[in-house]
Amino acid sequence: MSIHSTAIVHPKAELDKDVTIGPYCMVGEHVKIGRGTELMSHVCIEGWTEIGHRCKFFPFVSIGTPPQHLQYHDEPTKVVIGDENILREYVTVNRGTAFGGGVTTLGKHNFLMAYVHIAHDCHVGDSVVMANAATLAGHIHIGSYAVIGGLVGVHQYVRIGDYAMIGGCSAVARDVPPYMRAAGNRSKLYGLNAIGLRRGGFSAARIRVLKQAYQVLFRKGQRLAEATKLARHQFQDSQDVLMMLTFLEASTRGVCRPARKGQDDQEEF
Incomplete structure (x- = not known):
């Protein structure tokens, strides 16, 4: 285990073997971090947060902070992050709300690029790629192997299925089925994500x-x-x-509608 002299780690935090805590990081009282995980520098992990094995957090990542919701009143809600995730600079993951299930989850083998935001009560599967500044509102479900383009905004309670791909700069207000491509404001379907x-x-x-x-x-x-x-x-x-x-x-928000005929294989994301 390696903890830089400038890092602040609460004595009750649970750190597994081979954890690396870099300069100016902060780790709170109720945090658990699995073996081989690295916090590079200026990383803040607080709240009731559990982190798996061999994750890598780049500078200024913030995990387990309170949800951005007016009905949150300091309940001991959680963030649970699986193994082998990469979170790049300035990624933020808020913990859940008591009324929304109490936990925000991130699976394993995910790659979150700079400035990604995952709000309260979201559930992200495995091997998901979220490009720079992709933003999830609360209560969103993202299936495994999905790709979320840069500068995408996803409305609360939306579901995005396995292997779906969302084009950059899109606003997603309805569910995107598995295997599909979607893009636009408001997003429409552009056929199958065949390449993915x-x-x-x-x-x-x-x-x-x-x-x-x-x-x-x-x-x-x-x-x-x-x-x-x-x-x-x-x-x-x-x-x-x-x-x-x-x-x-199972959709409650409704499903994104298809684009005009003839565009399914023409739209490039």
């Missing part, structure tokens, strides 16, 4: 079925509820499509 799926190991056959399902769901002129029932019958053997349909059926 290929990089994620999806076969050509799986991608082809998802493209067919997208056409049924969003390009046949039917109401989404009717299209969902049709797709569930037509693609009952595809676990990928069934997962997407379950996501759609």
Whole structure:
């Protein structure tokens, strides 16, 4: 374990072996940090925060600070961060609210670029990339392997599915289904995130079925509820499509609508 002489670490904080605390960092009383994690410099970790193994926090990261919500009254809510995450400069992660579940979570193998903000009661999956200054309001769910472009703002209570991609400078006010690309203010769907799926190991056959399902769901002129029932019958053997349909059926904010026909394969993010 290495703690710089200028760092302030509360004696009750729990630090595993091989933790590195750099210059001018602050670690609070209720913080737990897993083995091999590094706080480079000027990092502030406070509140009831649990951090996993081999994470790396760049300068001026702030974790576990109180939620930016007027109904928060110093309840002992939490932030839980998994293993092997990289948080670049000035990333902020607020802890949860008592009325919102009490915890903000970040999975494993995520890469949060500079100035990313994750607000109270958000839940981010695994292997997510959030580019510079991407911002999540409260109560947002981000699926695993999603990519959130730079300067994106996501409205509270929105869900973004697994392997989805959000283009830069977008404002996302409705749910984005798994495997899809979305962009714009307010965001619209631009077809399948085929490049991301290929990089994620999806076969050509799986991608082809998802493209067919997208056409049924969003390009046949039917109401989404009717299209969902049709797709569930037509693609009952595809676990990928069934997962997407379950996501759609659980939406409470509504789903981003598709862009004009002919733009699905033309929009470049």
